[in-house]
Amino acid sequence: MQGKKLRFAAAWLFILLALLPLAGCQTKQYDWISTTKLASGHPSGKIALLSVSDYDELVSEMEELMRIFVPEVDVLIRDMDKESLPSLLEQAKQHLSESAFGAYAQVDIMYDVITQNAVPIARFTLHYGRPLSESKQLAKVAEEAVFWQDVTDCILGLTRSLDREILFEPEADVEKELAALLLNLPEGAIGFEDYTLERFTDKNSHILSLRFKYVANNVTLLSAREETRQVVQEIIDPIASVAEHMLFYRLYFALLDCADYSVGTILTGVGPVTGTAYGPLVYGQGTSKGFAQALKMLCDEAGMDCYVISGRKNGRTHYWNLVSINGMWYHTDPAEGDRERQGFSGLYFLFNDDTANTQYKWTYRPEGMECTGKYYTYERIKKMMAETP
Secondary structure, eight states, X not given: OHHHHHHHHHHHHHHHHHHGGGGGTTSOOOOOOSSOEEEEEETTEEEEEEEESSHXXXXXXXXXXXXXXOOEEEEEETTOOTTTHHHHHHHHHHHHHHSHHHHHTXXXXXXXXXXXXXXXXXXXXXXXXXXXXXXXXXXXXXXXXHHHHHHHHHHHTTOOEEEEEESSOOSSOHHHHHHHXXXXXHHHHTTEEEEEEEEEEETTEEEEEEEEEESSXXXXXXXXXXXXXXXXXXXXXXXXXXXXHHHHHHHHHHHHHHOEEOOSOOEETTEEGGGSTHIIIIIXXXXXXXXXXXXXXXXXXXXXXXXXEEEEETTEEEEEEEEEETTEEEEEOHHHHHHTGGGOOOTTTSBOHHHHTTTEEESOOOTTOOOOOOSOOHHHHHHHHHHOO
């Protein structure tokens, strides 16, 4: 009988020991770690557990979690007392809401302070106003625009290096985009020699490391660029405020008056100048690339949309322009126009895709620049110019 009672008591003791951990089930027992840990426990996804040392680490980890749309985050900020926590959390909320991804995801952030084993814990609840795919795409487009603006500023400022961390791998071919940028940055192309590009991946971020090489020192190149700008200004200043098609007519022929077409490479203190705007505008000679960049520089200064493209003309490497006149895009080839200057036909002045396809094949053209314009031709604008008092 005594043995039976002992066995009965032992059974109850076993049950009590088994139930004992459940007595504290109202308080989550987290295995805090220094980096993000995701665990099941939220009806709409995952709950993230963070243990961070300071404010910077907090917002960095939170930004990572926002990019995967985590709806709830519990954060242990080490060595942070409960009194100081609310002001820090409010600051973090503002930072995250106004961050690039926070804005694109239209995230609404709320926070509270709870107690876990007498330790203050920050609990963030996040509601997203846009779908993940749409938010990522918006953030990616904006981020790439900032990156390319940084590259532009570096080249114009003759900066030798650029290291940029971006959240998303660029969709476009960076080398291809950089080549197109250099073609359409005529001032920056003066004295630019080459570049190297390296890619690194760190967690969910991508690092692009660019190194730029120039043919001369900054003083020499800045002087050459300023000299080119002065010629551009001298051409544009006398031109009165006229309709866009007449403005382009004057710019086109002003360029042809400046220079002669050349297929050779002429080396000066600022490099091979005939392939840049410096060649036609300052030196008086230019290749098709130099003519195209010079026309781009003139149009930019005059406020006209103009783009340099590369490709092949009758099987040979060639450069020319796309220009927008009164809302319609046209091809224009100033180098070929200069070559036929003695018996000018106007064939290469303004022409559309149908005409271009008979001789030209381009390697890249941005969307929205399809050349369908037919109204403005050399003869028509020439007649308009003659009839204008």
